[in-house]
Amino acid sequence: MAKGAIKFRDSAAEFERLTAQVAARRFAPVYLLMGEESYFIDALCEQLATTILDEAQRSFNQITVYGRDIDAGQVVTLCRQMPMMGACEVVIVREAQQLRGLDKLALYTQKPSPTTVLVICHKEKSVDKRSALYKSCAANGAVLESVRPRDYEIGPWLQQFIAARGLAIDPKALSMLTDHLGTDITKIANELHKLVVSLPEGTRRITDADIEANIGISKEFNNFELCKAVASRDMARALMIADNFARNPKEHPLLLTVMALFGQFRDYFTVNYLRWLSRRRGQPFPSDAELMRTLRKSNVYAVNEIKQFSAAWDNRKVFRILGLLREYDAKSKGINTGGAPDGELLRELLLKIFLL
Known part of the structure; x- marks a missing residue:
């Protein structure tokens, strides 16, 4: 596992590593699956639940409990018992963040039974890495810290x-x-x-x-097409898309639209600055590969579009637009809206961008 602050890519890489081990039937005696992002926790737990034991063995030797219904002492007792008619027992603790006396599980994880696989699913936040529970799980088993992506x-x-x-x-x-x-x-x-x-x-x-x-996402009325219309200064097209969004506010939250526009103009600002810097220093403009890393884009197509459209937007104007988008980000969260619905706020934002 990566040292220091865990990023989403670290979670994804560790998830892939652990799923490959499970598929190869290399099981750890303890799995601590923890963090805010539930997808990796649920997916790895499901793989363990369906892989370690076959269907017939699960009836006798696989136990699933929920943190709100049990305490740490009872979990330890379950883990210490011998498997019935098999070589291994699986104990899965779901919603372990609700488990009473969670830290006491360290009494077991410091020396886990060789005939038991304990899976601890701790959602919403991570276990304190200074705790005996975390340290013993890391030393004697496997830990997956699942963080939310940017x-x-x-x-x-x-x-x-x-x-x-x-x-x-x-x-x-x-x-x-x-x-x-x-x-x-x-x-x-x-x-x-x-x-x-x-x-x-x-x-x-x-x-x-x-x-x-x-x-069910329209290929004509979506944030991709709205951003493209704004980038090409097609006011009529942008306002038509905004009208469609206004009629379907649940499918097109203002917050996501503002985020998409902010990301687009942030990229324009970055590319324009790099263009200015290369001229000032008499250096070549960064290559597409360098821009992909700087802009965190996964394909050249996206980089080429940014280069093409950014040239038409002066950075002084882009800076003011980014300020507008921060203002409407707050409004999308209910701050200083004056009671205006999302559709009206979006039309207002677009008009301000086009009239700058």
Whole structure:
């Protein structure tokens, strides 16, 4: 596990490492699955629950308990008992953040039974890394700390998630998914599962049409198209999309739209600054590969669009637009809205951007 502060990519990498070990039937005696992001916790717990024992053995030797219904002493007792008609027992503690006397589990995890696999699912926050429980789980078992992704981390993860299923995804389709579903990777994974099983046999690339047909996100009215309309200064198109958003506010939260626009203009500001810096210093403009790393983009297509559109936006204007977007980010959270609905606020924001 990575040292220091754990990032989303560390969680994703550790999840992949542990799932590969479980698939190879290399089991640790203790698993501490903890953190704010529930997807990796639930997915690894489910894999352990269906892999360690076969279906017949689970009836006798697999026990699932919930933290609100039990205390640490009872969990330790379950872990110390011998398996029935088998070589191994599995004890799964769900919602362990509600377990009474959680720290007392360290009395067991410091010396776990060789015939038991204990899985501790601790959601909402991580176990204190200074505690005896954490230290003993790390020393004698496996720890997965699952942190929530930032908005810019979703795209690369999603591409890898899709690639692992033998598919690729078009940039617009990727943007439609991330803009619509935000950073809820459980929801994204569920929607993608439904999409993959409904795709025609032989499909190798997911398009915007597939997203529209199977997930219900319009390929004409979405944040990707709105950002593109703003970038090209197509006021009529942008306001038409905003009107559609206003009629469907639950599907198009103002907060996600503001985040998408902020990310776009932040990238313009960065590229314009690098362009100015290269001229000032007489140095070459950064390569596409360098820009991909700087802007945290996963494909050259996105970088080329940013370079193309940013040239039409002066950074003094971009700076003022970023200020507007911060103001409307607060309004999207109910601050100083004057009672205006999201649709009206979005139209107001767009007009201010175009009239700057």
